[in-house]
Amino acid sequence: MRHAVLRLLAAAMVGLTxxxxxxxxxxxxxxxxxxxxxxxxxxxxxxxxxAAVRCLxxxxxALGYSAGPVDGSFGPMTxxxxxxxxxxxxxxxxxxxxxxxxxxxxxxxxxxxxxxxxTRARRLVVVTASGTTADxxxxxxxxxxxxxxxxxxxxxxxxxxxxxxxxxxSGDGTTPAGIFRLGTMRAPDGQTFQFFGNxxxxxxxxxxxxVHAGDCWGATPGTHRYxxxxxxxxxxxxxxxxxxxxxxxxxxRAAIIGANLGPRRSGDQPGEPPYAAAIFLxxxxxxxxxxxxxxxxxxxxxxxxxxxxxxxxxxxxWFVIRSA
Numbered sequence: 001m002r003h004a005v006l007r008l009l010a011a012a013m014v015g016l017t018x019x020x021x022x023x024x025x026x027x028x029x030x031x032x033x034x035x036x037x038x039x040x041x042x043x044x045x046x047x048x049x050x051a052a053v054r055c056l057x058x059x060x061x062a063l064g065y066s067a068g069p070v071d072g073s074f075g076p077m078t079x080x081x082x083x084x085x086x087x088x089x090x091x092x093x094x095x096x097x098x099x100x101x102x103x104x105x106x107x108x109x110x111x112x113x114x115x116x117x118x119t120r121a122r123r124l125v126v127v128t129a130s131g132t133t134a135d136x137x138x139x140x141x142x143x144x145x146x147x148x149x150x151x152x153x154x155x156x157x158x159x160x161x162x163x164x165x166x167x168x169x170s171g172d173g174t175t176p177a178g179i180f181r182l183g184t185m186r187a188p189d190g191q192t193f194q195f196f197g198n199x200x201x202x203x204x205x206x207x208x209x210x211v212h213a214g215d216c217w218g219a220t221p222g223t224h225r226y227x228x229x230x231x232x233x234x235x236x237x238x239x240x241x242x243x244x245x246x247x248x249x250x251x252x253r254a255a256i257i258g259a260n261l262g263p264r265r266s267g268d269q270p271g272e273p274p275y276a277a278a279i280f281l282x283x284x285x286x287x288x289x290x291x292x293x294x295x296x297x298x299x300x301x302x303x304x305x306x307x308x309x310x311x312x313x314x315x316x317x318w319f320v321i322r323s324a
């Protein structure tokens with residue numbers, strides 16, 4: 001009798017343990033748990049994709065507003081769930097998840113500016129690198145609050161990652177880490193510009209330079225042309241200098257990152273350490289359709305690049321480049 005009771009107790013214990021395991025497993029995979037802790041900092045609408053949409057879908061499902069599969073694609077079913085939630089909360093039922101709706105869902109997190117951001121900054125391109133790839137965010141300050149305008153863009157950096165500006169040297173394959181303003185360059189013909197390219201101007205808010213024959217960006221240490229646009233023929237603009245008209249893909253559109261620019265730049269005089277030259281935000285380079293690391297710049301795909309360039313206001317824009 002005693003053994004039978006013990007067996008029953010043991011079975012009960014196993015049952016309880018298994019039951020507890022099921023509960024834990026259910027909790028781990030439940031929509032509520034999937035939504036717990038996730039936040040968004042961008043406006044979402046039909047056509048949006050990615051991790052922020054998955055967060056939204058999981059949260060809506062957890063609250064009983066069926067958004068369908070948590071697949072990261074904002075389609076009609078997700079929009080319908082958003083509209084139902086907005087109507088239930090007395091919000092404008094436009095199906096768009098902005099700050100107001102996201103706050104009601106308790107998933108809103110403003111985009112904070114990184115430490116060290118200059119007080120004058122109103123636009124930041126934040127590049128968080130891991131190896132040769134990077135997460136790139138464009139954040140904008142409006143009404144005293146930093147907000148993500150375009151988040152989680154896939155970027156590429158140097159083939160050897162990133163390195164603080166004063167620890168790097170031209171040609172070492174790293175992208176300089178630090179906080180740099182949107183750069184300005186004066187061309188030999190007198191034009192002062194922040195953006196340039198062999199392609200079409202995407203509508204930049206600063207000055208665009210359509211690349212000219214003879215545009216050579218100096219990158220030879222110990223010369224007056226180091227990190228400066230000069231006029232040289234294709235036959236005399238030799239590596240490491242860059243003849244811009246010949247770089248039609250990557251330099252179809254570009255912005256100047258202000259690393260080691262100006263009259264006090266290091267490397268234009270013999271004996272000075274050549275910290276950096278020709279550091280740009282430009283379009284990816286591809287091999288067999290696959291984006292490649294850069295030589296020391298930051299790159300984005302053409303769609304993301306054009307969208308970012310249209311937001312970069314001279315005098316109010318900085319680049320924050322860092323390791324993850």
